[in-house]
Amino acid sequence: MFTKSLRPLNEGYAASRRRVQCAIGWGVVLVLALAFAAPALAQSAARATPATAPARTVLVMGDSLSAGYGLAASQGWVALTADRVAKDRPGWRVINASISGETTAGGASRIGGEIKRTKPAVVVIELGANDGLRGLPLAQSRTNLERMIRASKDTGAKVLLIGMRMPPNLGREYTQGFADNYSSLAKQYEVSLLPFLLEPIALDRNAFQADNLHPVASAQPKLRDHVWTKLAPLLK
Known part of the structure; x- marks a missing residue:
């Protein structure tokens, strides 16, 4: 009975861990995406803002x-x-x-x-x-x-x-x-x-x-x- 009573808890824990791992995985993907996109965004911003010519x-x-x-x-x-x-x-x-x-x-x-x-x-x-x-x-x-x-x-x-x-x-x-x-x-x-x-x-x-x-x-x-x-x- 004790084992049966633990099964829902184990299943719930496993499901929670999968959700956490999934969230961590998506977080890593987002961080990597932003890291690779940052140089391109910076270059785009530089092109959009022309340098001021010296007087x-x-x-x-x-x-x-x-x-x-x-x-x-x-x-x-x-x-x-x-x-x-x-x-x-x-x-x-x-x-x-x-x-x-x-x-x-x-x-x-x-x-x-x-x-x-x-x-x-x-x-x-x-x-x-x-x-x-x-x-x-x-x-x-x-x-x-x-x-x-x-x-x-x-x-x-x-x-x-x-x-x-x-x-x-x-x-x-x-x-x-x-x-x-x-x-x-x-x-x-x-x-x-x-x-x-x-x-x-x-x-x-x-x-x-x-x-x-x-x-x-x-x-x-x-x-x-x-x-x-x-x-x-x-x-x-």
């Missing part, structure tokens, strides 16, 4: 007129241009490597390192004013600007050359030769040229700080818009 760079090499002398960091025309680029030209950024007091010699000595550091797609060269104010030889300034243009183009970067004008007290020959440096280099190397950065404000004394050399904050949007006419077509 292309506009490198500005200038003097105090581009460094924002006497202004807050956000007020200069370069900073204002960076704001416009961020809004209107997604995928681009602006790096300002301008230094107050910079000459073309200084720019020529720095251009290689800045290009290596920033890998620009566009290089804006705004230098020469300090050369002119110091009466440096025109041939020397031209050679330095040429070195900067060639260094930029050798990497495949587009170039925007921004010119300056000298006051007439330096003599007609010097002032004309100074302006010709920019136009002749732009023609020779087929780069974009903005002949005179300060053209929109040059005749407005109120647009300049007390030194009568550096524009005030309220004049900077005009410079930004002036430069934009030549810069925007390069951001393609």
Whole structure:
């Protein structure tokens, strides 16, 4: 009788064990299936989410007129241009490597390192004013600007050359030769040229700080818009 009474229990236990084994078996199958499917799912997700392309760079090499002398960091025309680029030209950024007091010699000595550091797609060269104010030889300034243009183009970067004008007290020959440096280099190397950065404000004394050399904050949007006419077509 005791054996008979145990038989239903044994049968029930055996059935329970089979159910547990079956459940374990299906669990193992599910785990293995997920393990083999995971790489395929990951690859599919990677294909579905394209990688974000690195931003292309506009490198500005200038003097105090581009460094924002006497202004807050956000007020200069370069900073204002960076704001416009961020809004209107997604995928681009602006790096300002301008230094107050910079000459073309200084720019020529720095251009290689800045290009290596920033890998620009566009290089804006705004230098020469300090050369002119110091009466440096025109041939020397031209050679330095040429070195900067060639260094930029050798990497495949587009170039925007921004010119300056000298006051007439330096003599007609010097002032004309100074302006010709920019136009002749732009023609020779087929780069974009903005002949005179300060053209929109040059005749407005109120647009300049007390030194009568550096524009005030309220004049900077005009410079930004002036430069934009030549810069925007390069951001393609």
